[in-house]
Amino acid sequence: MRSSVKQKEVREAILDATDSLLSRYGYKKMTIDDLAKEVGIGKGSVYLHFTSKEEIVLSHIDRIIEQLKGKLAAIAGSDEKPEERLRKMLKTRVLHRFESVQHYTQNLNDLLAAIRPSFLARREDYFSQEARIFASVVEAGQQSGDFATGADAAEIAESMILATNSLLPFNLTVQELGARKDVEKKIRRLADLLLQGLCAR
């Protein structure tokens, strides 16, 4: 028991170190040796947890998404109006990621180019997990009469995820990643459009 707790701590420490080293060296220059040194363990201990540098970085991104899902679920479970919950969730899915990579934006191109194929495949899972949380709120809004019924909640949720994906770090230039106010403005406008459309009332 004790040892498995410790193993979990080591894993977390490796991911923390990944965060620092990505910002300090970037993906290409970061080595498993550097990571082991940063944590204060042997190189072999790193390999007890991960098989490769790519897997470490993907797990590091997984962790960012786990934190995000926690935030989204908390908003989804709040008692605000469904429209307001969705607005906050849309903003959160963009800004949580934005903040998570904020300190290594200069190195992000390098990282994403290196792990592109496996990262793209992984993203699909992230998106469906997020979509499920969004769908629960769309459904709640349809049942309460806040939203028009008839449309499929899961499909609407999927479209909302799709629509805001362009504001995720993967799609932003280094300049855009430096301009938080700009990204905030864009997600606010986009959320308005998604929630209200163009319909004349």
Place this chain on the structure above:
Amino acid sequence: MRSSVKQKEVREAILDATDSLLSRYGYKKMTIDDLAKEVGIGKGSVYLHFTSKEEIVLSHIDRIIEQLKGKLAAIAGSDEKPEERLRKMLKTRVLHRFESVQHYTQNLNDLLAAIRPSFLARREDYFSQEARIFASVVEAGQQSGDFATGADAAEIAESMILATNSLLPFNLTVQELGARKDVEKKIRRLADLLLQGLCAR
């Protein structure tokens, strides 16, 4: 005069050859020599038009976008209802690109990873050019009373571009690029959401 026409033809021929060779070899393996041979000109003649392989590929993408802008302007100028025009334009901006890279989807990851920074910067121009065409239709719809007024047409147009960017080839996996029906379904649903929002009527 005659010679400038011919120069334009050579330039187009180089871009046509780029399209074939990207599909045959991919970006990394394609050389300026290959391109010159494919066109039937000397390597020096290629350099009269372009300074590097990267510039050639970016110009090849520029050409795809020029064709797209022609299609968008034609729809924007038609006499259908503004909502219908926007729906078709959203679909066209996704599917035109989709079809343009259809024959080299296997090599697209390689290409986009190689030219990522300059491509990302270039995209910004494409997006604002498209947004201007969309804004003209949003404005028309606001004036005709089809859309709610009050919101800024240029901002709405920008949000529509942003919202559909996730369906552009840059964001799709090789599998997704092979699944046209799926992409068509996604853009249809997304366009519905953008045009009608979630508002109960």
